[in-house]
Amino acid sequence: MRACHNRRMPDLSFTRLLCAGLVCWAASLPASAGDVAWTANRTSTGLHALRTDVVVSYAPTAADPRPGPGARVTRVHAARRYAGDARVATRLCWRSADGPCVELRGTQLDTHAFDGLAPEGPFLLVHRALNWVNTPPPLFIPGSVTVWFSSGGPR
Numbered sequence: 001m002r003a004c005h006n007r008r009m010p011d012l013s014f015t016r017l018l019c020a021g022l023v024c025w026a027a028s029l030p031a032s033a034g035d036v037a038w039t040a041n042r043t044s045t046g047l048h049a050l051r052t053d054v055v056v057s058y059a060p061t062a063a064d065p066r067p068g069p070g071a072r073v074t075r076v077h078a079a080r081r082y083a084g085d086a087r088v089a090t091r092l093c094w095r096s097a098d099g100p101c102v103e104l105r106g107t108q109l110d111t112h113a114f115d116g117l118a119p120e121g122p123f124l125l126v127h128r129a130l131n132w133v134n135t136p137p138p139l140f141i142p143g144s145v146t147v148w149f150s151s152g153g154p155r
Helices: 013-028
Strands: 036-043 053-058 073-080 087-094 101-104 108-111 123-131 142-149
Touching (some): 036 053, 073 087
Antiparallel strands (some): 053 123, 073 108
């Protein structure tokens, strides 16, 4: 009589990891075929006072793809981080701190709120310290903005 052995269930951790990687990769793809992007990284000046806006401007550099005539935003990603426990409100704005703007909920944002606007911006991250908690001022906030846009013709 042959002994019955239960076949061991396959380890799905690799499959899950692979699927998670594919999802992240797909999310990083341009908004649609033919889109190009520019990315800018900057650090704010120090936040020294509560409820006072600190504005950081992000725009393409000479090394970035240049938007051609008729180019339009198709997606924007913004991120920010900082050390400490301070509570900071950040919004992403196009051309002016008065708007149009979108609030960052957490440390990053992917949005189509600026679709159709001119991709050269500038885009602004507007930071406002709400509570220092245990973090003494000044607080410096590194940020990043990536703007995907339709090529809109020759560059």
